[in-house]
Amino acid sequence: MTEEAVVGPALDWTNPLRDGRDRRLPRIAGPSGLVIFGVTGDLSRKKLMPAVYDLANRGMLPPGFSLVGFARRDWEDQDFAQVVHDSVREHSRTEFREEVWQQLAEGMRFIPGDFDDDTAFDQLRQTVDDLDKARGTSGNYAFYLSVPPKFFPKVVQQLQKHGLADAPEGSWRRAIIEKPFGRDLTSARELNTLVHEVFEPDQVFRIDHYLGKETVQNILALRFANQMYEPIWNRSYVDHIQITMAEDIGIGGRAGYYDGIGAARDVIQNHLLQLMALTAMEEPIAFDAESLLTEKLKVLKSVRLPEKLGEHTVLAQYAEGWQGGAKVLGYLQEDGIDPQSKTDTYAAIKLEVDNRRWAGIPFYLRTGKRLGRRVTEIAVVFKRAPHSPFDSTATEELGQNAIVIRVQPDEGMTVRFGSKVPGTSMEIRDVSMDFAYGESFTESSPEAYERLILDVLLGDANLFPRHQEVEESWKILDPIEEYWARHGKPAQYPSGSWGPEEADEMLARDGRSWRRP
Ligand code: BG6
Numbered sequence: 230m231t232e233e234a235v236v237g238p239a240l241d242w243t244n245p246l247r248d249g250r251d252r253r254l255p256r257i258a259g260p261s262g263l264v265i266f267g268v269t270g271d272l273s274r275k276k277l278m279p280a281v282y283d284l285a286n287r288g289m290l291p292p293g294f295s296l297v298g299f300a301r302r303d304w305e306d307q308d309f310a311q312v313v314h315d316s317v318r319e320h321s322r323t324e325f326r327e328e329v330w331q332q333l334a335e336g337m338r339f340i341p342g343d344f345d346d347d348t349a350f351d352q353l354r355q356t357v358d359d360l361d362k363a364r365g366t367s368g369n370y371a372f373y374l375s376v377p378p379k380f381f382p383k384v385v386q387q388l389q390k391h392g393l394a395d396a397p398e399g400s401w402r403r404a405i406i407e408k409p410f411g412r413d414l415t416s417a418r419e420l421n422t423l424v425h426e427v428f429e430p431d432q433v434f435r436i437d438h439y440l441g442k443e444t445v446q447n448i449l450a451l452r453f454a455n456q457m458y459e460p461i462w463n464r465s466y467v468d469h470i471q472i473t474m475a476e477d478i479g480i481g482g483r484a485g486y487y488d489g490i491g492a493a494r495d496v497i498q499n500h501l502l503q504l505m506a507l508t509a510m511e512e513p514i515a516f517d518a519e520s521l522l523t524e525k526l527k528v529l530k531s532v533r534l535p536e537k538l539g540e541h542t543v544l545a546q547y548a549e550g551w552q553g554g555a556k557v558l559g560y561l562q563e564d565g566i567d568p569q570s571k572t573d574t575y576a577a578i579k580l581e582v583d584n585r586r587w588a589g590i591p592f593y594l595r596t597g598k599r600l601g602r603r604v605t606e607i608a609v610v611f612k613r614a615p616h617s618p619f620d621s622t623a624t625e626e627l628g629q630n631a632i633v634i635r636v637q638p639d640e641g642m643t644v645r646f647g648s649k650v651p652g653t654s655m656e657i658r659d660v661s662m663d664f665a666y667g668e669s670f671t672e673s674s675p676e677a678y679e680r681l682i683l684d685v686l687l688g689d690a691n692l693f694p695r696h697q698e699v700e701e702s703w704k705i706l707d708p709i710e711e712y713w714a715r716h717g718k719p720a721q722y723p724s725g726s727w728g729p730e731e732a733d734e735m736l737a738r739d740g741r742s743w744r745r746p
Contacts, residue, residue, distance in 0.1 A: 255289075256289065257288065257289050257290075257291070258284075258289060258290055258291055258294070258687055259291060259686070260291050260365050260366050260369055261294060261366055261367070261369040261371070261686050262295035262296065262297060262357070262364075262366040262369070262371075263281065263294075263295075263296050263297070263370070263682070263686075264297040264298075264299060264353065264357070264370060264372045264373065265297070265298055265299065265373045265375055266344070266372065266373065266375060266380075267299075267300065267374070267376035267380075268299060268300045268309070268312075268339075268375070269300045269301075269312075270375055270376070272375050273316075274312070274316040275316070275320050276320070276438075276678045277373065277678060277682070278296075278312075278317060278320075279316060279317050279321040279322070279676070280676055280678040280682050281294075281296055281313075281333070282313075282317040282321045282330070283321050283323045283675070283676065283679050284679055284682065284683055285329050285332070285333045286321070286323040286324070286326060286329045287675075289683055290333075290686075291365075292332060293364035293365040293366060294333065294336055294364075294366075295336035295337070295364050295366050296313070296333070296336060297337075297338045297353065297357070297360070298312075298313075298337070298338070299339075299353060300342075301341065301342065301343055302341055304339050304341060305339065306338050308339065309338070309339035310334045310337045313334075313337060314330070314334070317330070322673070322676055322679075335364075336364050338356050340352050344376075344380055344383045344387060345383060345387070347387075347390075347391070350387045350388075350391040350393070351391060353393065354391050354392060354393055357393065367399075367400050368399070368400030368401075369400045369401050369402075369686075370401075370402055371402075371403040371404075371405055371434075371682075371685050371686060372384075372388060372393070372402070372403070372404050372405065373405040374405065374406050374407065375407055377486070378409060378410075378420065381406070381420060381423070381424070385423060385426075386427070388404075388427065389426075389427040394427050394428060401432075401688065402428075402432060403428075403432050403434055403685055403688070404427075404428045404433050404434065405434045405435075405436060405682075405685055406433065406434070406435050406436065408435070408436065408437065408499050409490065409494065409495070410435060410499075410699045411699070411703065412490065413706075413707050413710065414700060414703035414704055414707050417696075417699050417700055417703050418700065421696040421700070425696075430696070434681075434684075434685045434690065435693050435694050435695070435696070435699065436678075436681055436693070437503055437694050438678060439499070439500040439503055439636075439677070440677075440693070440694070441676075441677030441678060441679075441680040441681040441684075442636060442677045443640065443666070443674040444634065444635065444636040444641075444666075445503075445507065446692070447634070448504075448507045448508060448634060449507060451634070451642070453512050458632070462586075463586045464586060464587055464589060464590045466611055466612060467590055467610070467611055468590070468610050468611055468612045468613075468629060469590060469591045469592070469593060469610050469741060470505075470509075470590070470591070470592045470593070470607065470608065470609050470610065471593045471595075471606075471610065471743065471744055472501055472504050472505055472508070472592065472593070472594045472606075472607050472608075473595050473596070473605065473606050473608070473743075473744070473746060474496055474501055474504075474596040474636075475595075475596070475597060475600040475601065475602065475603060475604050475605070475727075476597065476599070476600060476603050477552060477553075477601070477602050478598060478599070478603070479547065479557065479558075479563060479574075479724070480560070480563055480566075480574070480598060482564075484563060484565030487572065488565070488566050488567060488570050489570075489572055490572065491544070491573040491574070491576070492574050492576040492597060493544065493578070493596075493706060493709065494706065494710070497578065497594055497596060497706065498702050498706045499694070499699075499702065501594045501596060502529065502594075502702045502705065503525070503694065503698075504607055504636070505528070505580070505592055505594060506524075506525040506528045506529055508609070509528045509586070509587055509592070510524040510527065510528045511524050511527070512524075516691065517691060518689075518690035518691050518693070522698065525694075526701060527584075528582060529701035529702060529705065530701055531582045531583045531584045531587075532580050532582055532583075532701075532705050533580070533582070533583045534580065534705065534708055534709070535579050538708065538709060538713075539712070539716060540735065540738060541579040541738075542578040542579065542709050542712070542713075542735075543575070543576070543578075543720060543728075543729060543732045543735050544573035544575065544576050544713050544719040544720070545573060545574070545575040545576075545720035545721060545722050545729040545731065545732070546559070546561070546570075546571075546573060546719045546720075546721055546722075547559060547560050547598060547599040547721075547722055547723070547724045548721045548722065548723055548724065550724030550725040550726065551723075551724070551725045552725040557599065557724045557725070558724075559724070560572070560574050560599075571713075571714075571718055571719055572719075573713070573719045574599065575596070575728050576594075577593065577594065577595035577728065577732040577735060578594050578595075579591050579592070579594075579735065580592045580594065580705070591739065593736065593741075593743075595732065597722075597728050599724040599725065600725075600726070600727055600728060601725060601726060601727050601745075602746075603637070603638060604635075604637070604638065605635075605636035605637045606633055606634060606635050606636055606744075606746055607633070607634040607636065608631050608633045608634075608744055609631060609632045609633075610629050610630075610631045611629055611630040611631065611632075612629070619657060620655070622656075623654075623655045623656050624647070624657050626659065627647045627657050627659060630644075630646050630647075632644050632645075633645070633744075633746075640666040640667075640674070641663060641666055642663070642664045643661045643663050643664075644661065644662045645660070646659070646660065647659055727743070727745060728743075
């Protein structure tokens with residue numbers, strides 16, 4: 230490509246306010262490029278490539294934005310562009326516009342190679358330099374490690390060895406890492422040490438895609454932009470909190486990753502503990518990465534595990550069952566799963582937060598695959614009114630007040646409270662008041678990966694967990710995993726159900742029951 234091919238950015242990219250922190254300016258990434266390792270993987274095809282296109286289509290990428298794929302495939306640039314094209318046509322959220330596609334496709338390059346192939350990394354370095362000249366990417370590159378964790382060390386070392394991790398004067402280099410961030414505290418620490426030998430902490434962006442979801446960000450808006458929730462968001466009014474992430478899918482083709490990891494490590498360690506931290510934390514002094522980290526970390530450090538882990542935690546596996554009218558296999562019959570496997574596909578745990586706001590209030594976290602339906606929600610369940618002037622027959626059908634943040638799929642919020650049933654007698658029953666995104670906003674939500682990739686390009690770290698959070702989360706999970714490794718087999722639950730009886734018993738012991746969302 231010639232010098233004339235440089236696509237000059239029309240906006241003033243040197244404006245320091247354009248780092249995305251000034252909300253009055255449009256959040257548009259400055260000159261930059263993205264290198265994806267593991268570009269042939271599922272995540273890349275289903276999420277990353279469509280997210281890049283959608284960002285371009287929404288006008289949030291600079292005109293010279295460049296996308297470089299790195300993988301062990303005998304592809305030319307145009308083969309890679311074709312793969313991106315197909316994935317965009319299949320998975321992107323915005324309409325396909327030929328002119329946007331063309332501009333993006335001109336900046337696509339592919340590097341074939343293994344992660345220990347020095348020539349390939351030299352070629353990557355050369356490509357990045359060439360793109361700087363041809364497309365005006367100004368040396369600003371994010372490296373997305375969409376690869377199994379066993380390859381992290383190699384890729385990070387190669388980036389360092391080939392001078393790709395060091396940003397040229399006036400530009401930036403960032404590393405994006407996907408979970409799992411280790412499989413326990415020890416391995417997470419090793420991983421952090423290794424990454425931080427090459428990249429400074431503020432160059433590292435760990436993806437927890439739940440933090441990229443609109444509804445998850447809305448937890449903070451709901452709590453801290455309003456007056457009416459915070460006064461009751463504490464142990465004086467709240468009875469308990471239930472955080473549920475239920476999936477109807479099984480493990481699909483992910484046996485290799487999932488077996489030996491299980492539900493608790495796969496999603497409680499990251500997504501659910503993050504949801505819990507956002508629900509329980511104090512108001513941050515500002516909406517910036519440092520302040521959010523400070524508050525989330527305080528929650529994670531204050532978490533107390535139940536003394537009797539056998540009574541207040543449950544791990545289970547899905548057995549055969551029925552889903553959507555079809556018979557489905559049990560976990561142990563799935564392709565690639567060890568028939569003796571003790572891996573959990575369901576986990577429920579009770580935690581408490583030892584601080585003034587929450588002392589004595591249980592947080593029940595549960596997740597599972599092949600459950601009744603796909604739903605993620607946070608339910609804040611309130612204590613009963615201290616006194617009722619009504620006859621007990623009037624309130625027979627009355628449950629506890631609740632605020633339910635519906636993370637997905639029906640994004641919104643429900644408030645449950647008692648109301649008089651119309652009629653000549655005094656009978657009180659539960660009713661719901663609903664807020665639904667679709668009804669209140671005409672704006673569409675960006676997909677989580679779209680938001681997160683844009684944030685990396687803008688250097689905005691608000692929605693990325695730091696390594697301290699990762700470590701604290703493992704400290705919570707490790708004793709539970711160790712307990713279950715020592716104490717036998719996971720319980721069973723039929724596919725399509727709401728989990729094992731043991732999980733119902735766990736709440737019944739506390740005089741409570743799980744919601745059936
Ligand atoms: C991933 C887990 O982090 O989240 C998967 O590894 C899980 O096992 C997925 O299916 C769920 O994400 P979402 O956005 O569909 O709720």
